Amino acid sequence: MAVKKRKLTPPEIIKIITAAAAALIVFFLLALWTRALSKEEEAGILRSAMRSVIETEGEKGLLMMAGVPVDDISYGSDAVPLFAGERPAWTLTEEEQRAIAIYSGSKDSVVQIVPASELSGAGQGAGVIISPDGYILTNRHVAGNARDFLVSLPDGSVYEAVLTGADNLSDIAVLKADAEGLPAIRTGNSSSLCIGESVYAIGHPYGYTWSMTKGIVSGLGRMVFTDSGGVLPSMIQTDAIINPGNSGGPLIASDGSMVGIVSSIYSRSGSAEGISFAIPAETAMDTAEEIIKNGKVERGWLDILSVALNPQIAEYSSLPVSEGILVSQVVPGGEADRGGLKGGSEAVQYGQSVIYLGGDVITAIDGRSVSGYDDYFAALFGTRPGDKVDITVVRKGAETLLKDVVLVAQTEDNSRWLVR
Numbered sequence: 001m002a003v004k005k006r007k008l009t010p011p012e013i014i015k016i017i018t019a020a021a022a023a024l025i026v027f028f029l030l031a032l033w034t035r036a037l038s039k040e041e042e043a044g045i046l047r048s049a050m051r052s053v054i055e056t057e058g059e060k061g062l063l064m065m066a067g068v069p070v071d072d073i074s075y076g077s078d079a080v081p082l083f084a085g086e087r088p089a090w091t092l093t094e095e096e097q098r099a100i101a102i103y104s105g106s107k108d109s110v111v112q113i114v115p116a117s118e119l120s121g122a123g124q125g126a127g128v129i130i131s132p133d134g135y136i137l138t139n140r141h142v143a144g145n146a147r148d149f150l151v152s153l154p155d156g157s158v159y160e161a162v163l164t165g166a167d168n169l170s171d172i173a174v175l176k177a178d179a180e181g182l183p184a185i186r187t188g189n190s191s192s193l194c195i196g197e198s199v200y201a202i203g204h205p206y207g208y209t210w211s212m213t214k215g216i217v218s219g220l221g222r223m224v225f226t227d228s229g230g231v232l233p234s235m236i237q238t239d240a241i242i243n244p245g246n247s248g249g250p251l252i253a254s255d256g257s258m259v260g261i262v263s264s265i266y267s268r269s270g271s272a273e274g275i276s277f278a279i280p281a282e283t284a285m286d287t288a289e290e291i292i293k294n295g296k297v298e299r300g301w302l303d304i305l306s307v308a309l310n311p312q313i314a315e316y317s318s319l320p321v322s323e324g325i326l327v328s329q330v331v332p333g334g335e336a337d338r339g340g341l342k343g344g345s346e347a348v349q350y351g352q353s354v355i356y357l358g359g360d361v362i363t364a365i366d367g368r369s370v371s372g373y374d375d376y377f378a379a380l381f382g383t384r385p386g387d388k389v390d391i392t393v394v395r396k397g398a399e400t401l402l403k404d405v406v407l408v409a410q411t412e413d414n415s416r417w418l419v420r
Contacts, residue, residue, distance in 0.1 A: 102200050108183045109128060112124065114150045126262070129184050135288070149163070154210055171232060174291045188257030199214070199216065199238055200214050200215075233373065235280070242262055260280055301409065305418070309322065316357070327362065
């Protein structure tokens, strides 16, 4: 029996095509849904694996396993985000991140100081906020002869300030700003510094405000003689680039604490190709505390003309010691004279100075060994005029103890009574 094929009508063809298309769409949607479920399961497995890697290898290990080159990841500062805009923090070296953190954590405590009157003899310089109630530490030579100042903060705020007091001998001055709630800097201690350690300075060189420079500690315990003939003992030497406008600003250690106050530049031109120095933070802060309390600083001193002993002088004089402070002369009728210290009598030319040999050699003050000027200054630091000290001397080859020698007030004039 023959079967006759019937031709599909156009409406029937359309129905078939529509049904097929619907089936394909359903199949495609099912495939997508199944794939989405698979990806979610895959993501869950991946998250679990990533957590496991972080627990065992840390973030650095995870990134390295993903093929991302990582030198180091710094965890110590909230001031440096892991992602800085579109730039990941791991594209910065650890030292760069440390420098960024130090600047971010310290700059708000650094002010710019401008005298209210340009006729005051002071120049523009830096200062450091040391208390929230507005006390600012700076250099004496930054303050100059001015008593009224304007201090500017990085956020653009400006406050009036007055001079609380100053100490010419240490080159420290303290201002009081008419403000409250200021960000005080975190202070450290220079005794923990090592030669070669990185340090940072923030200031306003040549008016370029809130600039930071980096260097290393080049030397410690340096004695710096000022142009006026004064002496700054126990200074920190650094090769950080210091220019006019940096004076009074902080010298900051790698932990972000202030370890010194930038004070002077030693160079022929006065610019930064020379050697830079900073006053140790503990010296500056002790001086500031006394200025805030008493308005001035008083220190004890011996009224003698002194010479730092060296092997050449010791050999020439046939001395049994080659270190200490040689008493060249004493002030007649002065406290050192009444206390029993003896000066020399043999005048000799020593460089551009005339010194007198044959006097006492100071080897200890109050039991503290004195081998040179650094020890000498340190032994007298913290004393007051009228204080009494016990002094050990070598006299005619024998050691002698002089009890209760009275100290006089240290002044700019008698601070120059020493020979290098």
